[in-house]
Amino acid sequence: MGKILGIDLGTTNSCMAIMEGGQPKVIENKEGNRTTPSIVAIAKNGEMLVGLGAKRQAVTNPKSTIFSVKRLIGRHWEDAEVQKDVKLMPYDILQDGERVKVKIGDKEYTPQEISAKILQKLKTDAEEKLGEKITEAVITVPAYFDDSQRQATKDAGKIAGLEVKRIINEPTAAALAYGFDKKKDEKIVVYDLGGGTFDVSVLEVSNDTVEVKSTNGDTHLGGDDFDQILIRWIIEEFKKQEGIDISQDNLALQRLKSAAEKAKIELSSSMETEINEPFIANDPNAGAKHLVMKITRAKLEELVAELVENTFGPVEQALKDSGLSKGDINEVVLVGGQTRMPMIVKKVEEYFGKKPSVEVNPDEVVAVGAAVQAGVLQGDVKDVLLLDVIPLSLGIETLGGVATKLINKNTTIPTSKSQVFSTAADNQTSVEIHVVQGEREMVTDNKSLGRFILSGLPPAPRGVPQVEVTFDIDANGILNVKAKDKATNKEQSIRIEASSGLSDEEIEKMKKDAEVHASDDRKKKELVEVKNLGETLIYSTEKALSDLGDKVDAQEKKNIDEKKEALKKVLAGEDKEAIKKATEELSKASQKIGEMMYKQQQEKATKKDDAKKSDVGTSHAKSGDKKDDVVDADFQEKSAKDGSADDKDNEKKDNDKKQSE
Amino acid sequence: MKNINKKAKKTDSPNLAEALTEAHNKCAEYLAGWQRCQADYQNLQKETQERITSAIKFGTEDLILVLSTLVDHFNYAFAGIPEKEKDSNWLKGIQHIQTNFLKILTEQGVEIIKTVGETFDHKLHEAVEEVAGKEKGESGKIIEEVAAGFKLNGKIIKCAKVKVIK
Numbered sequence: 001m002g003k004i005l006g007i008d009l010g011t012t013n014s015c016m017a018i019m020e021g022g023q024p025k026v027i028e029n030k031e032g033n034r035t036t037p038s039i040v041a042i043a044k045n046g047e048m049l050v051g052l053g054a055k056r057q058a059v060t061n062p063k064s065t066i067f068s069v070k071r072l073i074g075r076h077w078e079d080a081e082v083q084k085d086v087k088l089m090p091y092d093i094l095q096d097g098e099r100v101k102v103k104i105g106d107k108e109y110t111p112q113e114i115s116a117k118i119l120q121k122l123k124t125d126a127e128e129k130l131g132e133k134i135t136e137a138v139i140t141v142p143a144y145f146d147d148s149q150r151q152a153t154k155d156a157g158k159i160a161g162l163e164v165k166r167i168i169n170e171p172t173a174a175a176l177a178y179g180f181d182k183k184k185d186e187k188i189v190v191y192d193l194g195g196g197t198f199d200v201s202v203l204e205v206s207n208d209t210v211e212v213k214s215t216n217g218d219t220h221l222g223g224d225d226f227d228q229i230l231i232r233w234i235i236e237e238f239k240k241q242e243g244i245d246i247s248q249d250n251l252a253l254q255r256l257k258s259a260a261e262k263a264k265i266e267l268s269s270s271m272e273t274e275i276n277e278p279f280i281a282n283d284p285n286a287g288a289k290h291l292v293m294k295i296t297r298a299k300l301e302e303l304v305a306e307l308v309e310n311t312f313g314p315v316e317q318a319l320k321d322s323g324l325s326k327g328d329i330n331e332v333v334l335v336g337g338q339t340r341m342p343m344i345v346k347k348v349e350e351y352f353g354k355k356p357s358v359e360v361n362p363d364e365v366v367a368v369g370a371a372v373q374a375g376v377l378q379g380d381v382k383d384v385l386l387l388d389v390i391p392l393s394l395g396i397e398t399l400g401g402v403a404t405k406l407i408n409k410n411t412t413i414p415t416s417k418s419q420v421f422s423t424a425a426d427n428q429t430s431v432e433i434h435v436v437q438g439e440r441e442m443v444t445d446n447k448s449l450g451r452f453i454l455s456g457l458p459p460a461p462r463g464v465p466q467v468e469v470t471f472d473i474d475a476n477g478i479l480n481v482k483a484k485d486k487a488t489n490k491e492q493s494i495r496i497e498a499s500s501g502l503s504d505e506e507i508e509k510m511k512k513d514a515e516v517h518a519s520d521d522r523k524k525k526e527l528v529e530v531k532n533l534g535e536t537l538i539y540s541t542e543k544a545l546s547d548l549g550d551k552v553d554a555q556e557k558k559n560i561d562e563k564k565e566a567l568k569k570v571l572a573g574e575d576k577e578a579i580k581k582a583t584e585e586l587s588k589a590s591q592k593i594g595e596m597m598y599k600q601q602q603e604k605a606t607k608k609d610d611a612k613k614s615d616v617g618t619s620h621a622k623s624g625d626k627k628d629d630v631v632d633a634d635f636q637e638k639s640a641k642d643g644s645a646d647d648k649d650n651e652k653k654d655n656d657k658k659q660s661e
Numbered sequence: 662m663k664n665i666n667k668k669a670k671k672t673d674s675p676n677l678a679e680a681l682t683e684a685h686n687k688c689a690e691y692l693a694g695w696q697r698c699q700a701d702y703q704n705l706q707k708e709t710q711e712r713i714t715s716a717i718k719f720g721t722e723d724l725i726l727v728l729s730t731l732v733d734h735f736n737y738a739f740a741g742i743p744e745k746e747k748d749s750n751w752l753k754g755i756q757h758i759q760t761n762f763l764k765i766l767t768e769q770g771v772e773i774i775k776t777v778g779e780t781f782d783h784k785l786h787e788a789v790e791e792v793a794g795k796e797k798g799e800s801g802k803i804i805e806e807v808a809a810g811f812k813l814n815g816k817i818i819k820c821a822k823v824k825v826i827k
Binding site for chain 1: 698701702704705734737738740741743781783784786787788789790791801807808820822825827
């Protein structure tokens with residue numbers, strides 16, 4: 001079965017999305033854009049243009065460029081909206097019995113036919129992108145569309161070669177995109193401030209349906225008005241500063257338009273921006289003038305305050321019509337590019353007393369919702385195979401109490417991951433695997449899930465044994481951790497079911513904590529890493545010294561010993577910079593032995609193997625994805641008698657665990 | 662004991678058949694789901710590869726777009742050079758900077774879209790104004806460039822804004 005396309009057929013722009021692997025995904029058009037202008041034209045050479053191409057030539061071809069046809073679709077000639085457009089639109093709108101038609105050249109088209117051209121383009125572009133035929137679609141319409149307008153939209157789909165499986169309301173689609181349809185008895189407000197229109201709807205979710213309780217809006221209020229106000233203000237300011245009116249200069253106005261839009265967007269993320277348009281006026285006689293102006297977010301907010309305020313009249317009315325009060329509303333969804341403005345988010349939040357949902361791109365949320373509906377209709381694979389993700393990262397404790405993550409949070413399960421670790425001390429015969437969960441850098445701040453000991457490692461210098469630790473989580477979230485010594489193939493494992501033992505609140509808290517403590521944790525971890533590096537260097541230096549014995553020059557040895565002692569001293573403290581410095585100094589001093597060792601190696605070419613062994617000591621292993629990377633784990637050396645007792649205990653515990661399952 | 666077992670078997674048999682059919686159906690359903698998942702995954706892999714290729718080829722797109730405004734700024738500046746500066750060495754220096762800048766862009770795979778004198782093409786140009794022409798047969802030709810357009814490795818990343826003769 002082919003995929004069903006979700007289409008947001010907008011007044012100014014259209015957008016499309018599909019379900020892929022259980023997730024909605026916006027599809028780019030042929031030009032590589034995520035939205036397509038809802039404009040159709042017949043160019044002067046007779047070519048039919050849809051989208052960006054049509055928009056670019058609109059100025060040269062106003063009579064044959066049809067935009068905002070959504071304002072006409074399914075309407076009657078007598079409708080006030082139609083009569084208004086007849087006066088406003090540069091193209092010809094004709095009466096066709098009770099209905100309307102538009103004229104391009106000497107041909108007449110119904111609004112459905114024009115809309116069909118847009119749908120046709122979306123369909124073709126989607127087919128090209130996906131490499132499969134698309135024959136079905138879900139199309140969204142404004143909540144206030146009547147039966148005639150809905151039927152006309154459906155017809156447009158049919159003309160475009162699409163079977164329209166369902167027509168859904170735009171606010172409903174927005175709610176679907178957020179999955180609010182699953183929340184029974186919720187009341188939702190959708191605040192949609194697009195480029196040219198403002199719509200507000202009140203929805204109520206009941207058994208499997210989303211009902212539009214009321215809708216209101218302003219068909220001529222949108223982001224374009226915000227731009228206009230800013231442009232007018234800049235022109236006035238420039239006049240005050242330089243005494244020149246640039247509103248009469250078309251070139252300057254074009255530049256100003258782009259600059260104002262850019263400034264508006266920048267002010268959504270920063271508090272201040274600078275408009276810098278050099279040579280905005282450049283007359284060889286009058287001299288050059290530059291438009292360089294700082295604009296603060298506060299200034300922009302002051303300028304558009306009235307526009308924002310104007311949206312709350314319709315909001316109030318919609319609430320009243322729905323018979324609900326502000327307090328009854330459970331969720332508020334923002335739709336439309338202009339709602340990215342922080343002031344709008346803030347005002348909406350103030351009005352309803354709750355944070356609006358803004359996570360889904362407001363330009364795409366309607367199309368995404370249409371795709372979600374399409375997914376339900378096509379019975380997407382999601383229903384068969386519901387895959388979970390792990391909410392918190394899982395890992396083990398490594399040298400210095402660092403939590404080394406093996407599986408990161410939000411990884412889809414089932415999954416498994418292996419990494420090779422090594423010992424932290426010479427002749428360490430057992431290692432302890434401490435399994436932890438959480439986002440913090442240090443083990444003590446995370447949740448301990450369990451621990452076990454792998455014993456019977458053959459005695460070897462630190463860093464030599466290779467212990468492969470494997471985490472395996474099945475679809476039910478049950479975690480199996482296995483440690484295997486690669487040399488002896490001895491292995492030990494633990495099965496943990498408690499990874500699901502945390503409540504949603506606890507998980508949220510742990511995630512928040514990690515964010516709050518991120519910088520402190522990083523510092524702690526860095527300190528441990530620096531300490532580990534220092535300790536490794538001391539170890540390898542001592543080993544090298546003892547290997548070389550009296551071949552090292554006495555003076556050299558004394559120098560190294562001094563540096564080594566200095567490093568040991570600072571290692572006892574917590575001063576990261578001091579440790580770093582001491583490590584560097586010892587490293588410099590011990591390079592001399594390196595040179596000597598190298599010489600020795602060349603001399604004893606036959607005994608290469610011996611030299612290699614001491615090399616392992618000096619190389620510092622790092623963690624990584626590559627299977628063969630070795631990480632120093634916090635495998636504390638266990639004294640022989642303690643170890644054996646513990647091992648038995650642990651093994652017993654493990655067995656008990658397994659038996660009890 | 663034997664009897665009880667037999668009895669149980671008898672009553673179970675229709676259920677067993679039912680269970681078997683159900684299991685068969687489930688099996689087919691799961692297989693389909695699995696295949697779909699595998700297909701989705703393979704498609705994702707292909708798409709990811711394409712994305713990586715394109716990211717390498719067009720990775721500089723954002724940076725080029727930001728820098729491209731300077732092409733316009735140079736043009737705006739040199740559009741009205743004061744008479745007394747026309748032959749100044751200082752101006753020539755600045756013009757050399759412009760030449761260097763354009764050369765750098767070219768080296769990065771940037772091509773400036775041709776405008777004035779060309780026939781308007783909606784794929785390359787955006788018309789911002791229509792102006793009256795002087796001679797016949799000029800209709801549809803570009804008379805002035807308002808903002809330059811650019812191609813990066815053959816792909817149009819910004820179309821030129823132009824004035825077109827009526």
